[in-house]
Amino acid sequence: MRESRPETAVAYFYCDNNFAEKKLPIFVLGSILRQLYSQLRLHDGSPIARKLKKFRASCIGKPDCQTEMIAEIMQMAGYFTQVYIVVDGVEECPGGSSLEVVQKLFGLAGRNVNVLLNSLALWAIFQIAAFPPELRMDLIAVQQDISTYLDHCLATDLRFQNCREEVKKEIKDKVLAISHSRY
DSSP states (O other): OOOOOOSEEEEEEEOOTTSGGGSSHHHHHHHHHHHHHHHTOOOTTSHHHHHHHHHHHHHTTOGGGHHHHHHHHHHHHTTSSEEEEEEEOGGGSOTTHHHHHHHHHHHHOSSSEEEEEEOTTHHHHTTOTTSOGGGSOOHHHHHHHHHHHHHHHHHHOGGGTTSOHHHHHHHHHHHHHHHTTOO
């Protein structure tokens, strides 16, 4: 017997550098799994709830449980028509774990799972060869968008009203030089 099947689920996680537990892959995946589970709105005695509780107990204190967590997230995603996973601040994960988080999360993308990762270090993330081309953002287009935004700000913001054109150009050039296609 199938339990509740909500149409859409959204799981969000912010990798916060201020909290150790908010920047490790195991906690990112665990939070996503908990959020998907909570959106099923199951009672505690349901078979899925019992299975997840047992799974959680088996993973506590085991950082190598990530592969199993990915499998559980994929299974949980099957209870929804569409799943959106959003992870912000990926660059906050220490050392190589940001790359690990990115690879694991993009590994979830599929038929009914959409993954959006946001990072200040987008250019570094997009260097990963394993990403399919449709997952890469056109960095030139982003840089052009930033340029258009700067033009608008420099032309309309009252704080720049009395600036000479050459000063505005210098401001724009310096901001573009350090932006690396990120806002």
